[in-house]
Structures are given as structure tokens and as C-alpha cells.
Amino acid sequence: MNLELTEEQAAVRQLAKDFVDREVAPHATEWDRAEQVDRSLVKTMGDLGFLGLTIPEEYGGSGGDHFAYALVTEELGRGDSSVRGIVSVSLGLVGKSIAAWGSEEQKQEWLPRLTSGEAIGCxxxxxxxxxxxxxxxxxxxxxxxxxxxxxxxxxxxxxxxxxxxxxxxxxxxxxxxxxxxxxxxxxxxxxxxxxxxxxxxxxxxxxxxxxxxxxxxxxxxxxxxxxxxxxKGFSVAMSALAKGRMSVAAGCVGIAQAALDAAVGYATERDQFGKTIAHHQLVQELLSDISLDVDAARLLTWRVADLIDRGEPFVTEASKAKLFASEAAVRCANNALQVFGGYGYIDEYPVGKLVRDARVMTLYEGTSQIQKLLIGRALTGVSAF
The missing domain is CATH 2.40.110.10 (Butyryl-CoA Dehydrogenase, subunit A, domain 2)
Known part of the structure; x- marks a missing residue:
């Protein structure tokens, strides 16, 4: 197994990282307080090709594979999960469903508009x-x-x-x-x-x-x-959600990575008892727990993307990735807040928002309990119907 990114995948990841560091992360607190993301980001993400990943170029898409899509959604989740959700739904649930199930007329009518950011889907x-x-x-x-x-x-x-x-x-x-x-x-x-x-x-x-x-x-x-x-509507919905769980998992990896970055940055700067708190073993334990969850969630998510791109069955693996990554995001954000102490409870610092954003990940696109049922049914062969 080769976990090294291709040149194209690495380039897409860097493009998303630069976009997030420049256009998203600096405004995340402001948008959270205002309860409103800057809508101009949609067109920008369309221009960058983020809204057209995996969609054929003949319909205005930017092509690419699901691995690249997972990398982009991870970076967007690192910057602001509210922005990640725009892409996961408009492209991941709606655009991909039209590409997979739609008539030629429906594809021609909606996909060029959705992939460019001219239109948004829900x-x-x-x-x-x-x-x-x-x-x-x-x-x-x-x-x-x-x-x-x-x-x-x-x-x-x-x-x-x-x-x-x-x-x-x-x-x-x-x-x-x-x-x-x-x-x-x-x-x-x-x-x-x-x-x-x-x-x-x-x-x-x-x-x-x-x-x-x-x-x-x-x-x-x-x-x-x-x-x-x-x-056949239920089949449309379930096929969309199966791939959507990979997107949610990738976004959760982004939250967890943001928690790790914030916690390490704070721990290496905050002085207490005559040295930075990074020197204290219990703080190191919190950081190591976050880091372990980040790596495990990322690898589970990458496995799903790889299976989809190779045309292999992936539904159970997507449930596993979504279950673990969403619960891990909650743990990572909570541990990061613990590193920050009282300052983590103030929205001047990023970790409080990460805690709040992470919590819903265990609920939507299939709760943690539903994912466990799906995994259990796959292991035992018990039918849901």
C-alpha cells in the first residue's frame, strides 16, 4: 500500500490549504459571531475547482478523484466547518447525485451551474x-x-x-x-x-x-x-449519504487537525511554573491523544476514498470512518480546550468553536448510533428491511 500523494493530489491539497489560510481561517470567528459566512466564497471555490471535483469536465466539472475531494474537504474543515458544509452538500450530495442518477437534460441544466458556484444545491x-x-x-x-x-x-x-x-x-x-x-x-x-x-x-x-x-x-x-x-428515491439518498459520510469524516479530520495545531501552538507559548506548559507531562498526554486521533481518523478516511476510486465496495468502511472521525473530532476539540484552560472558553481563541462545530458531526448524515447499526448489520449479514 502506497500512502504517498500523487503530484496532482498534493497540488490540490496545497491549493486548498492556501485558500483556507488566506480566505477562511482568518474570518471564521467573525462569521461564527455573525451567523453568516461570506457568500462570495462560493464563487471563489467554484473558480478554484473545488465545487467540481469528481464531476466530468463535459458538465463543467474539474474532474479529479475522490481522494483529492477528501483532501479538499479536510482542509475546508480545518478552516471552518460551515464552509466545508457548503461543498459537501452542494457538490457531494446534490451534484454527485445528479451526475450519477440524472437525465442528460438534468445534467446539462444543473451541473455547470453547481460546479461553477453560480448555483447552490441543498x-x-x-x-x-x-x-x-x-x-x-x-x-x-x-x-x-x-x-x-x-x-x-x-x-x-x-x-x-x-x-x-x-x-x-x-x-x-x-x-x-x-x-x-x-x-x-x-x-x-x-x-x-x-x-x-x-x-x-x-x-x-x-x-x-x-x-x-x-x-x-x-x-x-x-x-x-x-x-x-x-x-428509487431512497436508493438515490442512500448512495449520496454513503459517499457523503466520507466527506463528513474528512471534515472531522480537519477539525481534529485544527485542534492539534491550536493546542500545540498554545502549549509551546504559554508559560506556567517557570516553563511553557508543553513541558508538563499531562499536557503532553493531551497533545499525544489528539495527534493519535488525527492520524487514525485520517487513515480511515483515506481508505474510503481509495476504495471509491478503485471501484471497490466502501459503504461499511465509510460508516466506520464517519463514526470514528466524528467522535474523534469531539475528543480532540475537547482535549484542545483543556490545554487552553480558561482561555479556551472565550471565543477570542479557536478551540471553543471547534468543540461546538464538532458536536453536530456525530448527529448528521447518520448518527453515531446509526453507523454502529450499519456496521453491525454488515458484520452479521442481518438485513435492515
């Missing part, structure tokens, strides 16, 4: 009453027999990019079959009459991210808005 799966139980969502699409259109009613909750998005990859029940079998997927422009959005403020973490509630009241879309065959 992923409309979670509902107020169905998070982990996504197969039993209640949003419903009913066919208008005369026009052939679909009329959609329902509510979606905790939707990343929700108030910024130009298109929603929306999941709704279209059939009488119970559970996941009756779910279909649609591409719904957010300016469609009947679709309203409310931004959610006061979040514990990811405060700069545009998180929203979407309400659909008699939203009418043409039959051509359906992506993939009717009844």
Missing part, C-alpha cells in the same frame, strides 16, 4: 419527525392526472444551504408502498411557487452555515423534475 431529506428514520418520511408528491405534473406538500428540517440554494434534491413519497419503497426524488428549483424557507438561528455550532426549514405547499413540478425512476 439536500431535502430530513423532516421534523424523520431524521434517522428517513424511509418513513411524510412529504408527499401526488401526480396531477391532467397535466402530468407532480404536486408536493410537506416540510423539511435542518437543511444545509437551505436559504442559499437554487435547487433542492427533494425526497417525497409518491407510492402507496410503505417505508423506503414508496420514496422518489425530485429536483425542485427554490423559486418554485409554494416553496418557502426559514433560516434557523441560534445553533450550537456551524453557526455560519445557512441551515433552514423548507415548507412545500402545493409545489408543482413537471414530470421531468423526477431524478431516477419512480420509487
Amino acid at each position: 439536500f431535502g431529506l430530513t423532516e421534523p419527525g424523520t431524521g434517522s428514520d428517513a424511509g418513513n418520511l411524510t412529504t408527499r408528491a401526488v401526480r396531477d392526472g391532467d397535466a402530468g405534473d407532480w404536486v408536493i406538500n410537506g416540510t423539511k428540517m435542518f437543511i444545509t444551504n437551505g436559504t442559499w440554494a437554487d435547487v433542492v434534491l427533494l425526497f417525497a413519497r409518491t407510492g402507496a408502498e410503505p417505508g423506503h419503497k414508496g420514496v422518489s426524488a425530485f429536483l425542485v428549483p427554490t423559486d418554485t411557487p409554494g416553496l418557502s424557507r426559514r433560516e434557523i438561528h441560534g445553533k450550537l455550532g456551524l453557526r455560519g452555515q445557512a441551515t433552514a426549514e423548507l415548507v412545500l405547499e402545493d409545489v408543482r413540478v413537471p414530470a421531468s423534475a423526477m431524478i431516477a425512476p419512480e420509487g
Whole structure:
């Protein structure tokens, strides 16, 4: 096994690192306080090719492999998880789903706009009453027999990019079959009459991210808005989330790396008892624990990217990476705060934000408990349905 990056991968990683150090990290605290990321970053990331990674060039993408995509999302997570989420959702969940499942017309209509940053996508799966139980969502699409259109009613909750998005990859029940079998997927422009959005403020973490509630009241879309065959929406969602878990894991590695960088920097500068606190063995223990978690989470994530690029099965490995990396990010941020002591509790320093941002990683795109169920089912051969 060769863990050395190719020249192209190293160049993409350096490009992302330079962008984060210049355009993201210096503003992360300001955006966190304002609960608003600078939206001009979207176009900048499009120009740099970050929003087109793994998408074919014929649709405006920048090509590249999933390993490069993981490297970029790690760097974005190191700078500000709110920025990482923009890419993970608009490209990772929406753009890649269109590339994999969309018709030629859907690809031509949306991919060039999404990859350039001209448009942003959001992923409309979670509902107020169905998070982990996504197969039993209640949003419903009913066919208008005369026009052939679909009329959609329902509510979606905790939707990343929700108030910024130009298109929603929306999941709704279209059939009488119970559970996941009756779910279909649609591409719904957010300016469609009947679709309203409310931004959610006061979040514990990811405060700069545009998180929203979407309400659909008699939203009418043409039959051509359906992506993939009717009844295959759950397959679209699960395939997106399987790769999305790699992106979340990579972002968690970024959080953990930021925690390590901050803790080491502070420990080697802060004097106490006549020497820097880096000399104290218990501080060294905290730093070594963070470093170990960073390396382990990174290697688990890299394994997933490598499997995807080689066309090998990766779903269980993605659950393992997401589970470990998200829990590790919480541990790393918490240990970094401990190194900072009381100063870590003030948002003038970065570690408090890292603690808050890390916590949600164990919840979305499949909670830690759901990942354990998926891993256990894979080990035992027990079916989920």
C-alpha cells in the first residue's frame, strides 16, 4: 500500500490549504459571531475547482478523484466547518447525485451551474419527525392526472444551504408502498411557487452555515423534475449519504487537525511554573491523544476514498470512518480546550468553536448510533428491511 500523494493530489491539497489560510481561517470567528459566512466564497471555490471535483469536465466539472475531494474537504474543515458544509452538500450530495442518477437534460441544466458556484444545491431529506428514520418520511408528491405534473406538500428540517440554494434534491413519497419503497426524488428549483424557507438561528455550532426549514405547499413540478425512476428515491439518498459520510469524516479530520495545531501552538507559548506548559507531562498526554486521533481518523478516511476510486465496495468502511472521525473530532476539540484552560472558553481563541462545530458531526448524515447499526448489520449479514 502506497500512502504517498500523487503530484496532482498534493497540488490540490496545497491549493486548498492556501485558500483556507488566506480566505477562511482568518474570518471564521467573525462569521461564527455573525451567523453568516461570506457568500462570495462560493464563487471563489467554484473558480478554484473545488465545487467540481469528481464531476466530468463535459458538465463543467474539474474532474479529479475522490481522494483529492477528501483532501479538499479536510482542509475546508480545518478552516471552518460551515464552509466545508457548503461543498459537501452542494457538490457531494446534490451534484454527485445528479451526475450519477440524472437525465442528460438534468445534467446539462444543473451541473455547470453547481460546479461553477453560480448555483447552490441543498439536500431535502430530513423532516421534523424523520431524521434517522428517513424511509418513513411524510412529504408527499401526488401526480396531477391532467397535466402530468407532480404536486408536493410537506416540510423539511435542518437543511444545509437551505436559504442559499437554487435547487433542492427533494425526497417525497409518491407510492402507496410503505417505508423506503414508496420514496422518489425530485429536483425542485427554490423559486418554485409554494416553496418557502426559514433560516434557523441560534445553533450550537456551524453557526455560519445557512441551515433552514423548507415548507412545500402545493409545489408543482413537471414530470421531468423526477431524478431516477419512480420509487428509487431512497436508493438515490442512500448512495449520496454513503459517499457523503466520507466527506463528513474528512471534515472531522480537519477539525481534529485544527485542534492539534491550536493546542500545540498554545502549549509551546504559554508559560506556567517557570516553563511553557508543553513541558508538563499531562499536557503532553493531551497533545499525544489528539495527534493519535488525527492520524487514525485520517487513515480511515483515506481508505474510503481509495476504495471509491478503485471501484471497490466502501459503504461499511465509510460508516466506520464517519463514526470514528466524528467522535474523534469531539475528543480532540475537547482535549484542545483543556490545554487552553480558561482561555479556551472565550471565543477570542479557536478551540471553543471547534468543540461546538464538532458536536453536530456525530448527529448528521447518520448518527453515531446509526453507523454502529450499519456496521453491525454488515458484520452479521442481518438485513435492515
